[in-house]
Amino acid sequence: MSLFKNIFSSKKKETLDKGLEKSKTTFFSKMTKAVAGKSKVDDDVLDNLEEVLVSSDVGVGTTLKVIERIEARVSKDKYVGTDELNAILREEIAGLLSETHLGEAVEFSIPEDKKPYVIMVVGVNGVGKTTTIGKLAYQFKKQGLKVVLGAADTFRAAAIDQLQVWADRVDIPIVKQSMGSDPASVAFDTLSSALTQDADVVIIDTAGRLHNKINLMNELSKIKRVMQKVVDDTPHDVLLVLDGSTGQNAFEQAKQFTKATEVTSLAVTKLDGTAKGGVVIGISDQFQIPVKYIGVGEGIEDLQVFNKHEFVDSFFKV
DSSP states (O other), X not given: OHHHHHHSOHHHHHHHHHHTHHHXXXXXXXXXXXXXXXXXXXXXXXXXXXXXXXXXXXXXXXXXXXXXXXXXXXXXHSOOBGGGHHHHHHHHHHHHHHTTOOSOOOSOXXXXXXXXXXXXXXXXXXXXXXXXXXXXXXXXXXXXXXXXXXXXXXXXXXXXXXXXXXXXXXXXXXXXXOTTSOHHHHHHHHHHHHHHTTOSEEEEEEOOOOSSHHHHHHHHHHHHHHHHTXXXXXXXXXXXXXXXXXXXXXXXXXXXXXXXXXXXXXXXXOOTTOSOTTHHHHHHHHHOOOEEEEEOSSSTTOEXXXXXXXXXXXXXXX
């Protein structure tokens, strides 16, 4: 861990700490009340802690897992002081996240054996999908990778325009058609163009309509099938973008999208300025899908590769 801390720059850590400040402050305020007047972790403290975790958007299922782990430690150690509770919580939550996140990603990278590496981005409108795509493209380009964007959210003209703005800002090519075009056709053209340009990464935006799940499912399946005509086994990553500030609503969106398509990774945005950062812990655990990126600020550099140890460290920093 000490080696990793050297790699994880102090500037990134500062941004992460700042981005999680509201979540942390709210959590510790509730924690202080939960253990008030108690020196020992007993049933009352555990009941209060359960309430704190649920109200911090960690989610009921994940909260019960955490409480069970702490109960086991209390039972084994016979006496656990409330002053130890923060450290124990930190360890148990890091342990839970470790079950989903096997490696420790440091930088924005892609597998070397997939070229172009194709990322299909899904998520409802308003969660920061286009912004995440733009920031992701910027980070990949900064790594020296050649990136191509595909505007396959043809349901809204604004979505195409927004992606064009990011393409211009980052100075990378974009493939688009007019509003109302077949999204699969855009995806096909994007991959064909990427092959011609010898691109390293392709990021495909898709429409975020959840009001008719069957249509969404059919559309995403069709996009996948058509892309596979150009490049086998694509997409290599289906990235679901969730708005962390919506708390429990993000759980519902994750549930709907995992039913509609096979989601392989998550990006949780807008964690700065919200007290609902605990949602990252719950979503990662409940859906057993790794959180790959988190948004902790509005700046172009403020999309970070998610690291469980650094996240837990920032969340529980006293």
